[in-house]
Amino acid sequence: MNRDHDDDPTGAPTPIDALEALFEGAGAEQYLGEEVTQAQHMLQAAALAEAAGAPAALVVAALLHDIGHFQGTVSGAQWLAGTDNRHSQVGADRLAAWFGPAVTEPVRLHVPAKRYLCAVEPAYAGALSAESIRTLAVQGGPMSAAEVRAYEAGPYALDAVAVRRWDDLAKDPAAVVAGFAHYRTLLAALMAEHAARAAAATDR
Known part of the structure; x- marks a missing residue:
């Protein structure tokens, strides 16, 4: 673990x-149904976001988009058997303690973004991995026309689509990308910004 300026001066573990x-820990386990670990998958998504020149919050959203897989009550076996673990909601709710909506909402919406893309891009579903196709049915299938309109009206719809596309590409067992330590400074800056905004809102 590479701890630097974001350390607590008391030596206590920080959110980072x-x-x-x-x-x-949990991230070192196999990403269920894929050929990469969960950590490899999220680090690859972040690397793709960074390579695309995405803003800091969106890089962090890509890095942490599947963190809900580690927090929920649905086991891996239940997930594979077809029980939705609502990991996008679980992850976003967890991250809201440390980050603002520019991070949490693309995380929350990255599963709806898959359903959205399946509805509006005929070729999209055909490019999904076998596991993503399987989970699509569990997650509600392609959106209806009404759901598409409601999704497009949301302020973070495009950001979530971007995270979704990086998510889909981040499954290469041969990819070599930066580790978690590469993102510690970025995480610390966004956490500090969120804390400052929360403190300012409290003082009003």
Whole structure:
């Protein structure tokens, strides 16, 4: 674990340490149905976001988009058997303690974004991995026309679509990308910004 300026001066673990521990612990397990671990998958998504020149919040959303897989009550076996673990909602709710909506809402919406793309891009579903196709049915299938309109009206719809596309590409077992430590400074800056905004809102 690479701890630097974001450390608590008392030596207590920071929220960034807690996130890194998830990557090194549960994240080291196989990403169910795919050929990469969960940590490899999320790190690859973040690397793709960074390579695309995405803003900091969207890079972090890509990095943490599947963190809900580590927090829910649905087991891996239940997930494979067809029980939705609502990981996008679980993850976004967890991250809201540390980040604003520019991070949490693309995380929350990255599953609806898959359903959206399946509805509006005929070729999209055909490019999904076998596991993503399987989970699509569990997650509600392609959106209806009314759902598409409601999704498009949301302020983070396009950001979530971007995270979704990086998510779909981040499953290469041969990819070599930066580790979690690469993102610690970025995480610390966004957490500090969120804390400052929360403190300012409280003082009003």
